[in-house]
Amino acid sequence: MLRDAFFKGVRDLRRSFLYWAVGIAFMVILFCLFYPTVRDSAASVQKLIDSLPAAFKNVFIGQGVSFTSPKGYIDGRILSFMSPLLFLVFAVGLGARQIAGEEEAGTLSLLLSYPMSRRRLLAQKAAVLVVAIAALTVAHFGALVIGVTLEHMNPGYGALLGANVDLFLLALSLGTLSLTVGAATGRHGAAVGVSTIVAAAAYLVNALAPLSHTLKPLQKLSLFYYYGGAQPLSIGVRPVYAGLLLAVTAVLAAVAFLAFERRDVRV
Amino acid sequence: MTAAIVTERLTKSYGKNRGVVDLDLEIAAGEVFGFLGPNGAGKTTTIRVLLDLIRPTSGRVTVLGLDSRRQSLAVRRRVGFLPGELSLYSHLTGEETLRFFANLRGGVDWQYVGGLVEQLDFDLTKKVSDLSTGNKRKLGLIQAFMHRPELLILDEPTVGLDPLVQHEFHHFIAEARDRGQTVFLSSHVLPEVQRVCDRVGFIREGEMVAVEEVSALTGRAVRELDVVFAQPVSPDVFAHVPGVTAVSANGGGLHLTVAGPLDATVKKLAEFEVVTMTSREPDLEDVFFHFYSGRDRAS
Numbered sequence: 001m002l003r004d005a006f007f008k009g010v011r012d013l014r015r016s017f018l019y020w021a022v023g024i025a026f027m028v029i030l031f032c033l034f035y036p037t038v039r040d041s042a043a044s045v046q047k048l049i050d051s052l053p054a055a056f057k058n059v060f061i062g063q064g065v066s067f068t069s070p071k072g073y074i075d076g077r078i079l080s081f082m083s084p085l086l087f088l089v090f091a092v093g094l095g096a097r098q099i100a101g102e103e104e105a106g107t108l109s110l111l112l113s114y115p116m117s118r119r120r121l122l123a124q125k126a127a128v129l130v131v132a133i134a135a136l137t138v139a140h141f142g143a144l145v146i147g148v149t150l151e152h153m154n155p156g157y158g159a160l161l162g163a164n165v166d167l168f169l170l171a172l173s174l175g176t177l178s179l180t181v182g183a184a185t186g187r188h189g190a191a192v193g194v195s196t197i198v199a200a201a202a203y204l205v206n207a208l209a210p211l212s213h214t215l216k217p218l219q220k221l222s223l224f225y226y227y228g229g230a231q232p233l234s235i236g237v238r239p240v241y242a243g244l245l246l247a248v249t250a251v252l253a254a255v256a257f258l259a260f261e262r263r264d265v266r267v
Numbered sequence: 268m269t270a271a272i273v274t275e276r277l278t279k280s281y282g283k284n285r286g287v288v289d290l291d292l293e294i295a296a297g298e299v300f301g302f303l304g305p306n307g308a309g310k311t312t313t314i315r316v317l318l319d320l321i322r323p324t325s326g327r328v329t330v331l332g333l334d335s336r337r338q339s340l341a342v343r344r345r346v347g348f349l350p351g352e353l354s355l356y357s358h359l360t361g362e363e364t365l366r367f368f369a370n371l372r373g374g375v376d377w378q379y380v381g382g383l384v385e386q387l388d389f390d391l392t393k394k395v396s397d398l399s400t401g402n403k404r405k406l407g408l409i410q411a412f413m414h415r416p417e418l419l420i421l422d423e424p425t426v427g428l429d430p431l432v433q434h435e436f437h438h439f440i441a442e443a444r445d446r447g448q449t450v451f452l453s454s455h456v457l458p459e460v461q462r463v464c465d466r467v468g469f470i471r472e473g474e475m476v477a478v479e480e481v482s483a484l485t486g487r488a489v490r491e492l493d494v495v496f497a498q499p500v501s502p503d504v505f506a507h508v509p510g511v512t513a514v515s516a517n518g519g520g521l522h523l524t525v526a527g528p529l530d531a532t533v534k535k536l537a538e539f540e541v542v543t544m545t546s547r548e549p550d551l552e553d554v555f556f557h558f559y560s561g562r563d564r565a566s
Contacts, residue, residue: 002367012358106354110410113318113348114371115340130371264321267311267352 009128027142031077031257032147044067058207070153071233080230090174096191100182137168161236169245170227176252184259186266269332271296271449275363277326286312286474301460303454310453348409351422357396368410380413401432421452437463495520497540508535
Protein backbone atom coordinates (compact mmCIF):
# COMPACT_ATOMS: atom_id res chain seq x y z
CA MET A 1 0.00 0.00 0.00
CA LEU A 2 3.02 2.29 0.29
CA ARG A 3 4.38 1.56 -3.15
CA ASP A 4 4.57 5.18 -4.26
CA ALA A 5 3.09 8.60 -3.61
CA PHE A 6 -0.18 7.64 -5.33
CA PHE A 7 -0.80 4.54 -3.26
CA LYS A 8 0.27 6.33 -0.11
CA GLY A 9 -2.11 9.17 -0.96
CA VAL A 10 -5.00 6.75 -1.39
CA ARG A 11 -4.07 4.94 1.82
CA ASP A 12 -3.91 8.23 3.74
CA LEU A 13 -7.48 8.94 2.64
CA ARG A 14 -9.03 5.66 3.77
CA ARG A 15 -10.71 6.79 6.94
CA SER A 16 -11.76 10.33 6.06
CA PHE A 17 -13.11 9.11 2.73
CA LEU A 18 -15.36 6.65 4.49
CA TYR A 19 -16.86 9.45 6.57
CA TRP A 20 -17.44 11.57 3.50
CA ALA A 21 -19.01 8.78 1.48
CA VAL A 22 -21.30 7.66 4.29
CA GLY A 23 -22.28 11.23 5.11
CA ILE A 24 -23.12 12.15 1.54
CA ALA A 25 -25.01 8.91 0.91
CA PHE A 26 -26.98 9.45 4.09
CA MET A 27 -27.93 12.98 3.07
CA VAL A 28 -28.98 11.94 -0.42
CA ILE A 29 -31.16 9.06 0.75
CA LEU A 30 -32.73 11.18 3.48
CA PHE A 31 -33.75 13.86 0.98
CA CYS A 32 -35.26 11.21 -1.28
CA LEU A 33 -37.27 9.75 1.60
CA PHE A 34 -38.65 13.20 2.21
CA TYR A 35 -40.03 13.50 -1.32
CA PRO A 36 -43.53 11.98 -0.75
CA THR A 37 -44.33 14.74 1.75
CA VAL A 38 -43.54 17.38 -0.85
CA ARG A 39 -45.38 15.54 -3.62
CA ASP A 40 -48.50 15.02 -1.54
CA SER A 41 -48.79 18.71 -0.73
CA ALA A 42 -47.46 19.86 -4.08
CA ALA A 43 -49.83 22.78 -4.47
CA SER A 44 -49.04 24.46 -1.16
CA VAL A 45 -45.28 23.81 -1.45
CA GLN A 46 -45.24 25.31 -4.93
CA LYS A 47 -47.19 28.29 -3.66
CA LEU A 48 -44.69 28.78 -0.84
CA ILE A 49 -41.79 28.62 -3.28
CA ASP A 50 -43.46 31.02 -5.69
CA SER A 51 -43.86 33.51 -2.85
CA LEU A 52 -40.09 33.60 -2.17
CA PRO A 53 -37.98 36.45 -3.55
CA ALA A 54 -36.58 35.39 -6.92
CA ALA A 55 -32.95 35.84 -5.86
CA PHE A 56 -33.45 33.70 -2.78
CA LYS A 57 -35.17 31.04 -4.83
CA ASN A 58 -32.47 30.98 -7.48
CA VAL A 59 -29.64 30.70 -4.99
CA PHE A 60 -31.09 28.12 -2.62
CA ILE A 61 -33.62 26.11 -4.59
CA GLY A 62 -32.89 26.44 -8.26
CA GLN A 63 -34.18 28.38 -11.17
CA GLY A 64 -37.80 28.11 -12.14
CA VAL A 65 -38.01 24.37 -11.95
CA SER A 66 -41.05 22.55 -10.78
CA PHE A 67 -39.92 21.69 -7.31
CA THR A 68 -42.63 19.12 -6.87
CA SER A 69 -41.78 16.92 -9.85
CA PRO A 70 -39.26 14.15 -9.11
CA LYS A 71 -36.56 15.69 -11.32
CA GLY A 72 -37.17 19.17 -10.04
CA TYR A 73 -37.08 17.96 -6.46
CA ILE A 74 -33.79 16.07 -6.88
CA ASP A 75 -32.24 19.06 -8.63
CA GLY A 76 -33.52 21.62 -6.16
CA ARG A 77 -32.93 19.66 -3.01
CA ILE A 78 -29.76 17.72 -3.84
CA LEU A 79 -27.96 18.37 -7.11
CA SER A 80 -28.09 22.14 -7.45
CA PHE A 81 -26.72 23.15 -4.09
CA MET A 82 -26.06 20.55 -1.40
CA SER A 83 -24.08 18.02 -3.42
CA PRO A 84 -21.91 20.57 -5.22
CA LEU A 85 -21.20 22.27 -1.90
CA LEU A 86 -20.08 19.06 -0.21
CA PHE A 87 -18.14 17.89 -3.25
CA LEU A 88 -16.35 21.22 -3.47
CA VAL A 89 -15.33 21.20 0.16
CA PHE A 90 -13.98 17.68 -0.33
CA ALA A 91 -12.22 18.36 -3.64
CA VAL A 92 -10.77 21.75 -2.73
CA GLY A 93 -9.43 20.49 0.60
CA LEU A 94 -7.93 17.43 -1.01
CA GLY A 95 -6.44 19.40 -3.90
CA ALA A 96 -4.77 21.85 -1.53
CA ARG A 97 -3.34 19.05 0.60
CA GLN A 98 -1.61 17.29 -2.27
CA ILE A 99 1.35 19.61 -2.81
CA ALA A 100 0.87 22.70 -0.65
CA GLY A 101 -0.22 20.70 2.38
CA GLU A 102 2.78 18.45 2.10
CA GLU A 103 5.04 21.46 1.62
CA GLU A 104 3.71 23.26 4.68
CA ALA A 105 4.01 20.10 6.75
CA GLY A 106 7.68 20.08 5.73
CA THR A 107 7.67 16.63 4.12
CA LEU A 108 7.94 17.77 0.50
CA SER A 109 11.69 18.50 0.67
CA LEU A 110 12.52 15.01 1.86
CA LEU A 111 10.15 13.48 -0.70
CA LEU A 112 11.81 15.41 -3.52
CA SER A 113 15.29 14.46 -2.34
CA TYR A 114 14.39 10.99 -3.59
CA PRO A 115 14.92 10.08 -7.24
CA MET A 116 11.46 11.15 -8.34
CA SER A 117 10.86 14.02 -10.74
CA ARG A 118 8.46 16.74 -9.73
CA ARG A 119 6.38 15.88 -12.77
CA ARG A 120 5.94 12.32 -11.60
CA LEU A 121 5.11 13.35 -8.06
CA LEU A 122 2.52 15.83 -9.28
CA ALA A 123 1.01 13.26 -11.62
CA GLN A 124 0.64 10.79 -8.76
CA LYS A 125 -0.84 13.44 -6.50
CA ALA A 126 -3.30 14.50 -9.22
CA ALA A 127 -4.26 10.86 -9.69
CA VAL A 128 -5.17 10.67 -5.99
CA LEU A 129 -7.50 13.62 -6.53
CA VAL A 130 -9.17 12.09 -9.58
CA VAL A 131 -9.65 8.70 -7.96
CA ALA A 132 -11.00 10.14 -4.71
CA ILE A 133 -13.55 12.41 -6.41
CA ALA A 134 -14.58 9.59 -8.73
CA ALA A 135 -15.09 7.27 -5.77
CA LEU A 136 -17.15 9.87 -3.95
CA THR A 137 -19.26 10.30 -7.10
CA VAL A 138 -19.87 6.56 -7.21
CA ALA A 139 -21.09 6.67 -3.60
CA HIS A 140 -23.28 9.65 -4.41
CA PHE A 141 -24.73 8.00 -7.51
CA GLY A 142 -25.34 4.75 -5.65
CA ALA A 143 -27.21 6.56 -2.90
CA LEU A 144 -29.34 8.41 -5.45
CA VAL A 145 -30.23 5.17 -7.21
CA ILE A 146 -31.28 3.66 -3.87
CA GLY A 147 -33.22 6.78 -2.90
CA VAL A 148 -35.18 7.21 -6.13
CA THR A 149 -35.92 3.49 -6.30
CA LEU A 150 -37.29 3.46 -2.76
CA GLU A 151 -39.59 6.36 -3.52
CA HIS A 152 -40.41 5.32 -7.11
CA MET A 153 -39.28 8.66 -8.44
CA ASN A 154 -38.19 7.35 -11.87
CA PRO A 155 -36.10 10.27 -13.07
CA GLY A 156 -34.41 7.92 -15.58
CA TYR A 157 -31.18 6.22 -14.56
CA GLY A 158 -29.37 7.47 -17.64
CA ALA A 159 -30.16 11.08 -16.77
CA LEU A 160 -29.12 10.42 -13.18
CA LEU A 161 -25.80 8.99 -14.30
CA GLY A 162 -25.25 11.95 -16.62
CA ALA A 163 -25.90 14.40 -13.79
CA ASN A 164 -23.38 12.57 -11.62
CA VAL A 165 -20.76 12.63 -14.34
CA ASP A 166 -21.33 16.37 -14.55
CA LEU A 167 -20.99 16.71 -10.79
CA PHE A 168 -17.73 14.76 -10.96
CA LEU A 169 -16.37 17.04 -13.68
CA LEU A 170 -17.38 20.18 -11.79
CA ALA A 171 -15.73 19.00 -8.57
CA LEU A 172 -12.67 17.85 -10.48
CA SER A 173 -12.21 21.25 -12.11
CA LEU A 174 -12.34 23.09 -8.79
CA GLY A 175 -10.23 20.46 -7.01
CA THR A 176 -7.66 20.87 -9.76
CA LEU A 177 -7.76 24.64 -9.33
CA SER A 178 -6.92 24.09 -5.69
CA LEU A 179 -4.14 21.64 -6.55
CA THR A 180 -2.74 24.10 -9.08
CA VAL A 181 -2.73 27.13 -6.79
CA GLY A 182 -1.08 24.94 -4.16
CA ALA A 183 1.51 23.58 -6.57
CA ALA A 184 2.31 27.06 -7.86
CA THR A 185 2.54 28.84 -4.51
CA GLY A 186 3.17 26.13 -1.94
CA ARG A 187 0.53 27.73 0.25
CA HIS A 188 -2.37 25.69 1.53
CA GLY A 189 -4.38 28.71 2.62
CA ALA A 190 -4.06 30.37 -0.78
CA ALA A 191 -5.15 27.19 -2.54
CA VAL A 192 -8.28 26.78 -0.41
CA GLY A 193 -9.06 30.50 -0.43
CA VAL A 194 -8.78 31.08 -4.16
CA SER A 195 -10.74 27.95 -5.04
CA THR A 196 -13.50 28.71 -2.56
CA ILE A 197 -13.90 32.25 -3.83
CA VAL A 198 -13.97 31.07 -7.44
CA ALA A 199 -16.52 28.40 -6.60
CA ALA A 200 -18.78 30.74 -4.64
CA ALA A 201 -18.59 33.45 -7.30
CA ALA A 202 -19.30 30.94 -10.05
CA TYR A 203 -22.31 29.62 -8.19
CA LEU A 204 -23.77 33.04 -7.43
CA VAL A 205 -23.19 34.42 -10.92
CA ASN A 206 -24.96 31.43 -12.43
CA ALA A 207 -27.84 31.63 -9.97
CA LEU A 208 -28.40 35.37 -10.17
CA ALA A 209 -27.58 36.00 -13.83
CA PRO A 210 -31.17 35.45 -15.03
CA LEU A 211 -32.28 38.28 -12.72
CA SER A 212 -29.60 40.82 -13.59
CA HIS A 213 -28.62 42.49 -16.84
CA THR A 214 -25.16 43.14 -15.45
CA LEU A 215 -24.51 39.52 -14.56
CA LYS A 216 -26.17 38.00 -17.61
CA PRO A 217 -23.11 38.18 -19.89
CA LEU A 218 -20.94 36.72 -17.13
CA GLN A 219 -23.03 33.59 -16.78
CA LYS A 220 -21.11 31.79 -19.48
CA LEU A 221 -17.90 32.29 -17.51
CA SER A 222 -19.37 30.38 -14.59
CA LEU A 223 -18.39 26.73 -14.23
CA PHE A 224 -21.88 26.06 -12.90
CA TYR A 225 -23.39 27.10 -16.20
CA TYR A 226 -21.67 24.08 -17.72
CA TYR A 227 -22.91 21.93 -14.87
CA GLY A 228 -26.39 21.92 -16.38
CA GLY A 229 -26.90 25.43 -15.05
CA ALA A 230 -26.94 23.84 -11.60
CA GLN A 231 -30.00 21.80 -12.63
CA PRO A 232 -28.27 18.88 -14.28
CA LEU A 233 -31.26 16.56 -14.07
CA SER A 234 -33.93 18.93 -15.42
CA ILE A 235 -31.78 20.53 -18.08
CA GLY A 236 -29.75 17.47 -18.92
CA VAL A 237 -26.12 16.89 -19.64
CA ARG A 238 -24.62 18.35 -22.78
CA PRO A 239 -21.49 16.59 -23.94
CA VAL A 240 -20.02 19.88 -25.19
CA TYR A 241 -20.38 21.43 -21.77
CA ALA A 242 -18.93 18.37 -20.08
CA GLY A 243 -16.02 18.58 -22.49
CA LEU A 244 -15.58 22.22 -21.57
CA LEU A 245 -15.32 21.41 -17.87
CA LEU A 246 -12.76 18.76 -18.72
CA ALA A 247 -10.83 21.24 -20.86
CA VAL A 248 -10.71 23.74 -17.98
CA THR A 249 -9.34 20.98 -15.76
CA ALA A 250 -6.71 20.07 -18.35
CA VAL A 251 -5.55 23.67 -18.73
CA LEU A 252 -5.31 24.10 -14.95
CA ALA A 253 -3.34 20.87 -14.66
CA ALA A 254 -0.94 22.02 -17.36
CA VAL A 255 -0.37 25.25 -15.43
CA ALA A 256 0.29 23.20 -12.28
CA PHE A 257 2.99 21.15 -14.02
CA LEU A 258 4.69 24.20 -15.51
CA ALA A 259 4.65 26.21 -12.30
CA PHE A 260 5.69 23.39 -9.98
CA GLU A 261 8.58 22.41 -12.25
CA ARG A 262 10.07 25.87 -12.16
CA ARG A 263 9.77 27.15 -8.66
CA ASP A 264 11.78 26.76 -5.46
CA VAL A 265 10.46 24.34 -2.88
CA ARG A 266 10.06 26.01 0.49
CA VAL A 267 11.69 24.65 3.64
CA MET B 268 38.79 10.71 -8.79
CA THR B 269 35.79 12.98 -9.44
CA ALA B 270 35.13 15.52 -6.73
CA ALA B 271 31.95 14.78 -4.78
CA ILE B 272 30.68 18.34 -4.82
CA VAL B 273 31.86 21.34 -6.80
CA THR B 274 30.21 24.74 -6.75
CA GLU B 275 31.52 27.56 -8.92
CA ARG B 276 30.49 31.08 -8.04
CA LEU B 277 27.18 29.79 -6.73
CA THR B 278 24.80 32.63 -5.98
CA LYS B 279 21.27 32.37 -4.69
CA SER B 280 19.46 35.55 -3.84
CA TYR B 281 15.99 35.77 -2.36
CA GLY B 282 14.07 39.05 -2.46
CA LYS B 283 15.51 40.66 0.63
CA ASN B 284 17.53 37.85 2.08
CA ARG B 285 21.05 37.28 1.03
CA GLY B 286 21.12 33.52 0.46
CA VAL B 287 24.62 32.74 -0.78
CA VAL B 288 27.04 34.84 -2.81
CA ASP B 289 29.72 33.59 -5.23
CA LEU B 290 30.28 30.42 -3.26
CA ASP B 291 33.19 28.26 -4.40
CA LEU B 292 33.39 24.85 -2.84
CA GLU B 293 35.19 21.64 -3.71
CA ILE B 294 34.71 18.50 -1.71
CA ALA B 295 36.78 15.46 -2.55
CA ALA B 296 35.29 11.99 -2.75
CA GLY B 297 35.72 10.12 0.51
CA GLU B 298 36.18 13.05 2.84
CA VAL B 299 34.01 14.25 5.68
CA PHE B 300 33.47 17.93 5.16
CA GLY B 301 32.01 20.21 7.79
CA PHE B 302 30.07 23.21 6.61
CA LEU B 303 30.19 25.56 9.54
CA GLY B 304 28.39 28.81 10.11
CA PRO B 305 25.90 30.56 12.32
CA ASN B 306 22.17 30.10 11.71
CA GLY B 307 21.03 31.92 8.60
CA ALA B 308 24.49 31.98 7.03
CA GLY B 309 23.42 30.08 3.92
CA LYS B 310 24.20 26.47 4.83
CA THR B 311 20.71 25.13 4.19
CA THR B 312 20.37 27.23 1.04
CA THR B 313 23.52 25.64 -0.38
CA ILE B 314 22.33 22.15 0.52
CA ARG B 315 18.95 22.71 -1.10
CA VAL B 316 20.64 23.80 -4.33
CA LEU B 317 22.67 20.57 -4.36
CA LEU B 318 19.41 18.60 -4.29
CA ASP B 319 17.67 20.81 -6.87
CA LEU B 320 15.00 21.80 -4.35
CA ILE B 321 15.82 25.40 -5.15
CA ARG B 322 17.50 26.81 -8.24
CA PRO B 323 20.62 28.94 -8.19
CA THR B 324 20.43 32.54 -9.36
CA SER B 325 23.79 32.03 -11.03
CA GLY B 326 26.80 29.77 -10.91
CA ARG B 327 27.42 26.13 -11.63
CA VAL B 328 27.00 23.13 -9.37
CA THR B 329 28.07 19.55 -9.97
CA VAL B 330 27.42 16.69 -7.61
CA LEU B 331 29.26 13.38 -8.14
CA GLY B 332 30.33 14.77 -11.52
CA LEU B 333 26.71 15.40 -12.59
CA ASP B 334 24.98 18.69 -13.26
CA SER B 335 22.79 19.39 -10.26
CA ARG B 336 19.90 20.66 -12.37
CA ARG B 337 19.86 18.71 -15.60
CA GLN B 338 20.92 15.43 -14.04
CA SER B 339 19.23 15.88 -10.71
CA LEU B 340 17.49 12.50 -10.77
CA ALA B 341 20.79 10.71 -11.24
CA VAL B 342 22.27 12.80 -8.44
CA ARG B 343 19.43 12.02 -6.06
CA ARG B 344 19.74 8.31 -6.77
CA ARG B 345 23.26 8.36 -5.33
CA VAL B 346 22.76 10.78 -2.45
CA GLY B 347 21.26 10.32 1.01
CA PHE B 348 19.77 13.39 2.66
CA LEU B 349 18.87 14.26 6.23
CA PRO B 350 17.03 17.61 6.33
CA GLY B 351 17.71 20.07 9.11
CA GLU B 352 14.08 20.58 9.93
CA LEU B 353 13.10 16.97 9.63
CA SER B 354 9.40 16.34 9.08
CA LEU B 355 8.10 12.80 8.65
CA TYR B 356 4.59 11.39 8.20
CA SER B 357 3.28 11.32 11.74
CA HIS B 358 0.59 8.68 11.08
CA LEU B 359 3.05 6.10 9.76
CA THR B 360 5.12 3.80 11.93
CA GLY B 361 8.90 3.71 11.63
CA GLU B 362 8.69 0.58 9.52
CA GLU B 363 6.02 2.01 7.22
CA THR B 364 8.10 5.16 6.80
CA LEU B 365 11.17 3.19 5.78
CA ARG B 366 9.16 0.87 3.50
CA PHE B 367 7.65 3.87 1.74
CA PHE B 368 10.99 5.59 1.22
CA ALA B 369 12.64 2.33 0.21
CA ASN B 370 9.91 1.83 -2.40
CA LEU B 371 10.52 5.30 -3.79
CA ARG B 372 14.18 4.38 -4.29
CA GLY B 373 13.79 0.80 -5.35
CA GLY B 374 16.45 -1.84 -4.87
CA VAL B 375 17.04 -1.15 -1.18
CA ASP B 376 18.61 -4.10 0.64
CA TRP B 377 16.23 -4.65 3.56
CA GLN B 378 18.79 -6.71 5.45
CA TYR B 379 21.16 -3.78 5.43
CA VAL B 380 18.37 -1.51 6.70
CA GLY B 381 17.75 -4.01 9.49
CA GLY B 382 21.42 -3.73 10.41
CA LEU B 383 21.18 0.07 10.65
CA VAL B 384 18.03 -0.20 12.75
CA GLU B 385 19.77 -2.60 15.10
CA GLN B 386 22.89 -0.49 15.35
CA LEU B 387 20.90 2.59 16.35
CA ASP B 388 18.65 0.52 18.61
CA PHE B 389 15.56 1.94 16.92
CA ASP B 390 12.00 0.73 17.54
CA LEU B 391 10.29 0.26 14.16
CA THR B 392 6.81 -0.44 15.51
CA LYS B 393 6.13 2.98 17.02
CA LYS B 394 4.25 5.66 15.15
CA VAL B 395 6.31 8.68 14.16
CA SER B 396 4.02 10.90 16.23
CA ASP B 397 5.01 8.91 19.32
CA LEU B 398 8.77 9.23 18.76
CA SER B 399 11.09 11.56 20.65
CA THR B 400 13.13 14.15 18.74
CA GLY B 401 16.19 11.92 18.98
CA ASN B 402 14.36 8.88 17.67
CA LYS B 403 12.78 10.84 14.82
CA ARG B 404 16.25 11.97 13.85
CA LYS B 405 17.47 8.36 14.01
CA LEU B 406 14.71 7.42 11.58
CA GLY B 407 15.84 10.29 9.36
CA LEU B 408 19.41 9.05 9.55
CA ILE B 409 18.41 5.50 8.64
CA GLN B 410 16.49 6.65 5.56
CA ALA B 411 19.49 8.70 4.47
CA PHE B 412 21.86 5.73 4.83
CA MET B 413 19.62 2.87 3.72
CA HIS B 414 20.68 2.66 0.07
CA ARG B 415 24.41 2.98 0.84
CA PRO B 416 24.72 6.29 -0.99
CA GLU B 417 28.09 7.53 -2.22
CA LEU B 418 27.36 10.94 -0.77
CA LEU B 419 25.58 11.83 2.44
CA ILE B 420 24.22 15.32 2.91
CA LEU B 421 23.36 15.89 6.55
CA ASP B 422 21.94 19.26 7.54
CA GLU B 423 22.62 19.94 11.21
CA PRO B 424 22.27 16.25 12.09
CA THR B 425 22.77 16.54 15.84
CA VAL B 426 21.19 19.85 16.80
CA GLY B 427 18.83 19.43 19.73
CA LEU B 428 19.96 15.90 20.54
CA ASP B 429 21.19 14.78 23.93
CA PRO B 430 24.94 14.12 24.17
CA LEU B 431 24.56 10.36 24.17
CA VAL B 432 22.67 10.31 20.89
CA GLN B 433 25.05 12.93 19.49
CA HIS B 434 27.88 10.56 20.25
CA GLU B 435 26.07 7.72 18.45
CA PHE B 436 25.58 9.95 15.43
CA HIS B 437 29.25 10.91 15.34
CA HIS B 438 30.19 7.26 15.51
CA PHE B 439 27.79 6.52 12.66
CA ILE B 440 29.38 9.23 10.53
CA ALA B 441 32.90 7.99 11.30
CA GLU B 442 31.87 4.54 10.09
CA ALA B 443 30.53 5.99 6.87
CA ARG B 444 33.94 7.53 6.25
CA ASP B 445 35.59 4.18 6.89
CA ARG B 446 33.32 2.64 4.26
CA GLY B 447 34.49 5.26 1.78
CA GLN B 448 31.32 7.34 1.70
CA THR B 449 31.60 11.09 1.34
CA VAL B 450 29.88 13.13 4.03
CA PHE B 451 28.86 16.75 3.71
CA LEU B 452 27.51 17.94 7.02
CA SER B 453 26.49 21.35 8.19
CA SER B 454 26.75 22.51 11.75
CA HIS B 455 26.85 25.65 13.80
CA VAL B 456 29.04 24.22 16.54
CA LEU B 457 32.78 23.97 16.09
CA PRO B 458 33.53 21.07 18.49
CA GLU B 459 31.22 18.77 16.55
CA VAL B 460 32.94 19.56 13.29
CA GLN B 461 36.34 19.14 14.92
CA ARG B 462 35.32 15.74 16.19
CA VAL B 463 34.03 14.19 12.96
CA CYS B 464 35.34 16.15 9.98
CA ASP B 465 38.51 16.13 7.90
CA ARG B 466 38.03 19.64 6.59
CA VAL B 467 35.84 22.52 7.50
CA GLY B 468 34.48 25.43 5.49
CA PHE B 469 33.36 28.57 7.30
CA ILE B 470 30.38 30.34 5.85
CA ARG B 471 29.11 33.67 7.08
CA GLU B 472 26.42 35.86 5.61
CA GLY B 473 26.33 33.78 2.46
CA GLU B 474 30.04 33.96 1.80
CA MET B 475 32.70 31.34 2.24
CA VAL B 476 35.17 32.86 4.68
CA ALA B 477 37.77 30.10 4.76
CA VAL B 478 38.38 26.40 4.29
CA GLU B 479 40.75 24.65 6.68
CA GLU B 480 42.04 21.22 7.55
CA VAL B 481 40.63 20.33 10.95
CA SER B 482 44.08 19.25 12.13
CA ALA B 483 45.34 22.77 11.47
CA LEU B 484 42.47 24.22 13.46
CA THR B 485 42.94 22.29 16.63
CA GLY B 486 46.39 23.78 17.18
CA ARG B 487 44.84 27.23 17.09
CA ALA B 488 41.70 26.56 19.06
CA VAL B 489 40.51 29.47 21.14
CA ARG B 490 39.24 28.99 24.67
CA GLU B 491 37.76 31.24 27.29
CA LEU B 492 38.97 30.67 30.85
CA ASP B 493 37.40 32.02 34.00
CA VAL B 494 39.72 31.70 36.96
CA VAL B 495 39.02 32.58 40.57
CA PHE B 496 42.05 33.06 42.85
CA ALA B 497 42.41 32.93 46.63
CA GLN B 498 44.06 36.36 46.53
CA PRO B 499 43.48 39.08 43.95
CA VAL B 500 45.77 38.83 40.92
CA SER B 501 46.42 41.70 38.52
CA PRO B 502 45.45 41.12 34.85
CA ASP B 503 48.86 42.51 33.86
CA VAL B 504 50.52 39.31 35.10
CA PHE B 505 48.96 37.40 32.19
CA ALA B 506 49.18 40.08 29.53
CA HIS B 507 52.39 38.75 28.06
CA VAL B 508 51.94 35.04 28.54
CA PRO B 509 52.26 33.30 25.14
CA GLY B 510 48.83 32.45 23.70
CA VAL B 511 46.83 34.85 25.84
CA THR B 512 45.05 37.23 23.50
CA ALA B 513 42.89 39.05 26.03
CA VAL B 514 42.65 39.31 29.78
CA SER B 515 40.30 41.23 32.03
CA ALA B 516 39.30 41.36 35.69
CA ASN B 517 36.09 39.51 36.29
CA GLY B 518 34.60 39.80 39.77
CA GLY B 519 37.08 38.17 42.13
CA GLY B 520 39.10 36.60 39.34
CA LEU B 521 40.27 36.90 35.77
CA HIS B 522 38.77 36.22 32.38
CA LEU B 523 41.33 34.96 29.88
CA THR B 524 41.11 34.30 26.17
CA VAL B 525 43.74 31.83 25.06
CA ALA B 526 44.59 30.81 21.51
CA GLY B 527 46.46 27.57 20.82
CA PRO B 528 48.12 25.39 23.47
CA LEU B 529 47.25 26.14 27.07
CA ASP B 530 50.59 25.08 28.45
CA ALA B 531 52.17 28.49 29.17
CA THR B 532 48.95 29.79 30.71
CA VAL B 533 48.54 26.80 33.00
CA LYS B 534 52.12 27.09 34.20
CA LYS B 535 51.68 30.75 34.96
CA LEU B 536 48.40 30.03 36.80
CA ALA B 537 50.23 27.49 38.95
CA GLU B 538 52.21 30.29 40.56
CA PHE B 539 49.01 31.44 42.31
CA GLU B 540 46.43 29.78 44.49
CA VAL B 541 43.59 28.85 42.14
CA VAL B 542 40.15 28.27 43.68
CA THR B 543 38.10 27.40 40.59
CA MET B 544 38.67 27.38 36.87
CA THR B 545 36.11 26.94 34.08
CA SER B 546 36.86 26.64 30.42
CA ARG B 547 34.37 26.95 27.62
CA GLU B 548 34.32 26.90 23.84
CA PRO B 549 33.75 30.35 22.44
CA ASP B 550 30.82 30.94 20.11
CA LEU B 551 31.36 30.94 16.40
CA GLU B 552 31.62 34.69 16.00
CA ASP B 553 34.55 34.68 18.42
CA VAL B 554 36.19 31.91 16.46
CA PHE B 555 35.88 33.90 13.27
CA PHE B 556 37.20 36.94 14.99
CA HIS B 557 40.25 35.22 16.41
CA PHE B 558 41.05 33.19 13.31
CA TYR B 559 40.54 35.79 10.67
CA SER B 560 40.71 39.28 12.08
CA GLY B 561 44.49 39.15 12.16
CA ARG B 562 44.66 37.76 8.68
CA ASP B 563 42.43 40.50 7.29
CA ARG B 564 44.70 43.14 8.76
CA ALA B 565 47.77 41.49 7.29
CA SER B 566 46.38 41.32 3.77
